[in-house]
Amino acid sequence: MAELRDPGTAAGAGVLEKRLACRSREEFARDVWARTALLTRGASDFSDLFSADAVDELISRRGLRTPFLRVAKDGSTLPESSFTAPGGVGATISDQLDDTAVWRAFADGATLVLQALQRTWEPVADFSSGLSAELGHPVQANAYVTPPQSRGFDAHYDVHDVFIVQIEGTKRWLVHEPVHPDPLRDQPWTDHRSAVTEAAKGKAYIDTVLGPGDTLYLPRGWLHAARAQGEVSIHLTFGIHCWTRYALAEHLAQAALALLREDPRMRTSLPLGAEPPAGDIGFVRERLLDAVAEADPTPSFCRARRSQGRPAPLGxxxxxxxxxxxxxxxxxxxxxxxxxxxxxxxxxxxxxxxxxxxxxxxxxxxxxxxxxxxxxxxxxxxxxxxxxxxxxxxxxx
Structure with missing residues (x-):
């Protein structure tokens, strides 16, 4: 029997066109995806997804622990011990959020980063799931809550694509083109710190203020920095952890090596000596190329894709x-x-x-x-x- 798959996985919920980019999936894939930044004014009313009340509830009433919250100020992340405390009677843990400490840090100009909202806030979880299904890549959602006239992080790039969704307040964004296009997950911006710093001094590709309902798409590698304006800013970022051709190559190599394990000639010992003989290198290269041509990376690639997401909640x-x-x-x-x-x-x-x-x-x-x-x-x-x-x-x- 041929392979059959759940059609909902491919069809998605249309959030890309209806709420984020105001373009069809096909138009977005052709003109924007992984190519360029995209600013969309008045994309949607996002009050159903998140709000200031949601921030207060998550911090003060949900018993969240690290790393569900980060706190940053002037480009540096504060130590977790500065805003966590023991959970109290019946909770034998030491790293629950201390809402008083969080308040004091926020009042002092720190940005609050509520991480992995796809696990802790149902409306964002449902939205993230729909976006992930439509794009075919895993999605993580964070909220950034910034006091007036404050910034959380210096100019940097992410190793994943992002959709920025302004919820409340306004924030000025400076976006610059990449200095290291399409970075892999183990190629952070700090590897190119000096180039990033220098590029951020130049003319911005986008210099804009986002208001409620506006969205901004940035492919991985695009430089960005933001500062809240005259009021508290709340925005969501939907981080798209893109699968790459390099990742597919990793699975192809693994599948090829699995085939070579079953080849008795590949399991034989090399001759005595410090250097492998040229003949053995040539033989191994030839066999490896044959195995790559024969190997099928699809099963392991699909398993990895499944492991990067979670199914819908089950009671x-x-x-x-x-x-x-x-x-x-x-x-x-x-x-x-x-x-x-x-x-x-x-x-x-x-x-x-x-x-x-x-x-x-x-x-x-x-x-x-x-x-x-x-x-x-x-x-x-x-x-x-x-x-x-x-x-x-x-x-x-």
């Missing part, structure tokens, strides 16, 4: 109730952001894999195609198995 109690009360009329659906694929008789997902009997393949194919509404559509035994595996969830969850 254990609702799941147990669904299993215990399962009827042919029970409404069910495929769990969101699962990256489900059926290859042959194996269903692979972000929560593991299942080998299926031939009799279940047609029903699972219908599930991946979105053609299943009730447990009876699948068959009760298969529906229960998929519920217990966390692949299927009750439709109301």
């Amino acid at each position: 254990p109690l609702a799941q147990l109730a669904a299993v215990d009360g399962l009827l042919p009329t029970s409404a069910v659906r495929l769990r969101g952001a699962l990256e489900a694929r059926l290859v042959g008789s194996r269903l692979t997902t972000r929560v593991g894999w299942l080998d299926l009997p031939r009799s279940d393949l047609r029903a699972v194919s219908r599930l991946l195609a979105g053609d299943v509404r009730t447990a009876g559509d699948l068959g009760l035994a298969l529906a229960e198995r998929l519920l217990r595996a966390g692949v299927l969830v009750p439709a109301g969850q």
Whole structure:
């Protein structure tokens, strides 16, 4: 059977066109993606995603720990010990946020960086999941809360693409073209500190003030610095951790080496001596090229992609109730952001894999195609198995 995949993974939710760039996915891919910065005025009303009240709730009532918050001032990150404290009775941890210390740092001009909001704030989590599905790359969301006339970080570049979404207040952005285009994840801006500093002195590619509803897309490597204006600024950044051809090459090399492990000639010892003989180098090069031509990096690449994201939330109690009360009329659906694929008789997902009997393949194919509404559509035994595996969830969850 040919490979089938959850269509929701590819289709996405249209957030790119409707709320971020005001361009279709096709137009964005052709004209903007990984090529140039893009400023979009009045892209959307983002008050449903985040707010000042959300900042206060996360810091004062959610019991967050580091590294869910960073605090920065004048280009430097403050030590975690300066804004954390023990959790108190019943919480045997020492690094929960101390809201009083956070307030004092903020009042003194520090920027608050709430990290990984895709794990802690549901509206941002849902938005991030939709954007990731549409782009096909993992997405992380941070919030930057900056006091008036303050800046958090000097000019720098990121090793991931970003969408900047202004929520409240205004912030002036200076954007410069890259000094090191398309940096890999292990090529931070500090490797090019002097070039970044020098380039930031030149004329900006974009010099603008973002207001609520404005967005700014920056490919990785583009230099940027920002300063709040006359009021508190809150903006979100959606960091897109792009898969690259280099990453694909890494998986191809791994697949090729796995093939060479099974070649008895490659496992033989080299002759005695300090240097490998030229003949052996030539033989290994030839065999490696053959293995690269034969190797298929797709399985390991797909596994790595799945590991970089998380499936939609699953409530254990609702799941147990669904299993215990399962009827042919029970409404069910495929769990969101699962990256489900059926290859042959194996269903692979972000929560593991299942080998299926031939009799279940047609029903699972219908599930991946979105053609299943009730447990009876699948068959009760298969529906229960998929519920217990966390692949299927009750439709109301």
